[in-house]
Amino acid sequence: MLLPARTARRVVAGAAGAGVVAGAMLFGAIPAAMAQPAPPPPPPPNCTAADLAGVASGVSASTSAYLFTHPPVNDFFTSLEGQPRDQIRTRVEEYLNANPQVKADLTGIRQPLVDLKNRCGTATVPDDDTP
Structure with a gap:
């Protein structure tokens, strides 16, 4: 059974239109599926x-200058070389509590690192046991 020419054209046009729509949906979705995740925001x-x-480096240079100009403090921190970490921490705390001016001076020297950490949130302040 043959379809009239007009009906056949409509069927072909409908099928072609459906194919175009399906293709557009398929090829339109592929780039979205292959897209990379957005890069993290800049710091x-x-x-x-x-x-x-x-x-x-500025804090390190300032600490060096402080220790050179305060020989007793330099001697104390030099004497910690080679001791176990937990003992160093305890001795430093005791020394700084017994010498509040030294503690205030060293805290002031390290303040730019603390400020950077607070401002940036992700920067880490080196957590060493020396000044």
């Missing part, structure tokens, strides 16, 4: 590894 301003390194 806040002045919170890069370079910023941390710069602040840490």
Whole structure:
């Protein structure tokens, strides 16, 4: 049984239209499925590894200058070399509690690292047992 020409054209056009719509849906979905996740947001301003390194080097230089100009404090921290970590922590706490001015001075020297950590949230302040 043959369809009239007009009906046949309609069937072919309908099938082709459906194919176009299905293809558009398929190929339109592929790029979305293959898309990479969005990159993480950039760090806040002045919170890069370079910023941390710069602040840490400044704190290190200031600590060195402080120790050179305060020989008794330098001698104390030098005497800790080679001791177990838990003993170092205890001795440093005792020393700083007995010497509040030294504690205040060293806390002030380290303050830029604390400020960086507070501002950036992800930067870590080196947690060593020396000043």
